[in-house]
Amino acid sequence: MGHKFSYEVEQFVDTPDDDLICVICRAVLRCPVRLKCNHVFCKECILQWMKRATFRISNEYLHISSCPYEWQLCPHEGCGQQVLRKDAQAHDQSCSHWRQLCPMGCGTLLVRENQAQHNCYRELQQRYVAERRRQRAIAANLRRKMQRMQSRMAQIRRQINLMCESLEVGDLEIEEGEGTSAWTDANAARIVHPKMKITCIFVYSPSCCSKPV
Ligand SMILES: [Zn+2]
Ligand SMILES: [Zn+2]
Ligand SMILES: [Zn+2]
Ligand SMILES: [Zn+2]
Structure with a gap:
């Protein structure tokens, strides 16, 4: 002017x-x-x-x-420059001593050199996405393990059924454990084949053997 x-x-x-x-x-x-x-x-x-x-x-x-x-002292430590209030904003943008805590509250002290790259919100978001991906991978892995275990169990059940069928029911000796109540409660028994000396513990299944009285 x-x-x-x-x-x-x-x-x-x-x-x-x-x-x-x-x-x-x-x-x-x-x-x-x-x-x-x-x-x-x-x-x-x-x-x-x-x-x-x-x-x-x-x-x-x-x-x-x-x-x-009004002349004001630049608030940034080490600058010491006197700036008119109307020029304070412009000076702030060019002051080489400018530093500020991250306004997002992450606690990082921002200076000219790291200000442009600093984006803690984006970092947090990336970490969150990575963590979710990791958890999903763990869950998928657990599901696969469970499926393998289930198919292995089905296989074992089939093998037991086959073994039961191959045994002559008359030759079976039912070992009495703690008493008949144990059998009733657990629906399980140890069957000893006298010839083959096979001892198997199996879950009582009506289709396989009939419950002895
Ligand atoms: Zn004038
Ligand atoms: Zn005045
Ligand atoms: Zn300054
Ligand atoms: Zn931050």
Whole structure:
């Protein structure tokens, strides 16, 4: 911004002191006026700016906490640069000392170098997907094992049935275990074939042998 009769810095033989520069037009102050916040501007500059910003000088507090021409120390450790409030955002984006905790709350301290790559949400999502894939693989593996066990059990049952059929029922001796109640409760018995000396423990099945009385 500049106005018709501004004193441009270049017009001076010696570079004018910073205190004499209007931060709005960046020229040497012309008809300087001082606000309550001690900021000095060219009269015309501040009047124009007030018209644009519709700000009230009477609202001193509001102005002090929002005055765009207030110098502020860059909040990032090690920077030490003084920045006008209105330029703070632009400086923040270029400040080499910028650091911030990840806004997603993962606890990572973000700096310029890792900010672009850091995406903890995506990492978490990837880990979740990988974990689900792993669990599904475990479940599928268990299902396969169970099917193998079931078919092995069916095979054993068939073998027992065949063995029972091949035995002569008359030659069977039923060994009494703990008593008849054990037989009734467990529906199981040890059958000893006297000739073949085969001892088998099997689950009572009516289709195979009939329950002895
Ligand atoms: Zn000015
Ligand atoms: Zn001010
Ligand atoms: Zn900075
Ligand atoms: Zn994060």
